[in-house]
Amino acid sequence: MSDRFRARLIAIGFLALVFVAAPAALTAFGKSYYWQVADLALIFALLAGSMHLVTGVAGLLQLGHAAFYGVGAYAAALLATKAGLSLAFTLPLAGLSAATIAVLVALPTMRLVSIYFAVATLAIGQMLYLIMLNWVEVTKGPNGIMLFSGMKFAGLDLSRPLPTYLVVAATVCVSLFVLHRLSHSYYGNALRALREDDQCADAMGVDTVRLKIEAFGVSGFFAGVAGALWAHTAGFISPPDFSFQTSILILAMVVVGGLGSLPGAVLGAFILILLPEALRPFGDFRNIAVGVVLFASILFVPKGLIGEVSALDFARRQLAGAWRRDGAGAEIGWR
Template sequence: MRGVLAPLAVFAVLFGVLPAGLSAAGSGYLFRLADVTLIFCILSLSMQLITGVAGLLTLGHAAFYGIGAYTAAILSTRLGFDAGLTIPASGLVSALFGVLIALPTMRLVSIYFAVATLGLGEMIYVTLLNWVSFTRGPLGIGDIPPLRPFGFDLSSPLGTYLLIAALAALALLVVHRVAHSYYGNTLRALREDDQCADAMGLPVVRLKIETFAIATFLAGIAGALWAHTTGYVNPADFRFAESILILAMVVVGGLGSIPGAIVGAALLILLPEALRAIGRVRILAVGLIMFLCILFLPKGLFGEVTALDLVRRQFGAAWRGSPTDRPLGWR
């Protein structure tokens, strides 16, 4: 039974309890909040893969999210593509940019890589802002059609929620299978010491580029979902501050921990909403939570070791399955 119950529970919450509760509340605002939280779960999961698991601190993740959103916006408003095509297309375009950016920068280490991604992220922002004939610049692109993939009308709050939840579950599955496997262990080896990993014969640069491609693909999909559900995209939504928000989710949740990324995303989206009564303190709250977390909980709310233990026991991760089902590693 192990390896079945916990995934079933996640599935039940995502597709049973949450939508039932939200429908019972019947509030568009709550549905919207759930959608945004799930979109940011996809973003934080994808960043967790780069920053937490592979150890590449990126400060420009929002740019890929923006590329995805603009791809979806332009394809659906100019060419009339429906959401069934724009969502995968956004992922692919974003992953293409991810690989193009990764090729020259992946040889940089630690702080140099962080700075390069900051620079590239701002370059993409400046381009979105100034290429007025293509992106309409600071005006943004409006009237993006809601989600109607392949003729199915999912533009109702429940339909939108279910589609986003399905894609978020898919993203979770992908990140889970990548991170909790021998492949994921290889990425952790890069994080700990990439020179050593290189000396052991691991193809360091190729692994980093592959990880970057997967993560930017997911970020692009999150962007497309944002564009279709908001109906309007604007360069200001994909700036440095947004990258920092996603980074804060990963750091608060716990670097390297997949459940942590979800906890972090939920906390940093829902807590500022709960604090809305005392004024616009969203970014201030993000900064404070991040600082307190780094200071007092350097491993995050859901540290990597706890998370790996949980995943190994409950989610049937790839390295559980030795023939005798003996736990691997030190006990």
């Protein structure tokens, strides 16, 4: 079986799972609540994927990711309610506004390393959270914003569960594909180089500051897109959705799945969203489950469920998206 053929097969299988099997199962269950959980799991898979680029691949511990998610959600909600824009415009605009803020944040803080960077992002995340909570004239403060219009695209009404799910799944799949190409390529390798030793990478000609800012901006963009998806699917956003706890939840997803591994981040997101839902009959243990899963995974599987090495191997050989052979079958590297 050729590499390309196997890669196509895996991709088709994955898409069939997301676009055929999952909606079929959800329709069979028929509860709208399950649709919301599925949307939420996909949105968090995108959030975990975007944090994976900054924290896993580029090695910058990010403790304020939920704030960029919030910026995207508020941008989408305000554009939809005040300007009456539809999803086709709010989605990219929300991503761009989150990316702009991420780059503005990144410019002064990129000199910092390790824990100092983590604390700076924590502080900035909290500042943005305070703005969402207290700038009542624009964000309506703790009351949050309602989106009555629902999801619309090119005149089609997408507010029923199935179309909403398909829109969310398509956006998340496209975004994850971009993140996959970014993290499993020469570009991703340059980011990994500055994670391992940024001074060494600098000496070898990698423009570390530019790369860090780009990675931060791209990660902010996709967090903003996830925020827009959340605003449109939930129809109601309020500041607690974007607090420090959410940042930690996203970080836990990335750590549980494996730092530096994109399939791991997606798997971690599914586990940490679906596990608390599965535990719901036994009482309200959703948040404590996050802590327990995070602690157990650091203690017992410190490399994560899908470690970085196996994730890279999978991406390069099985997906073949970044691995090329020349005509004679010799491996010529990946680009």
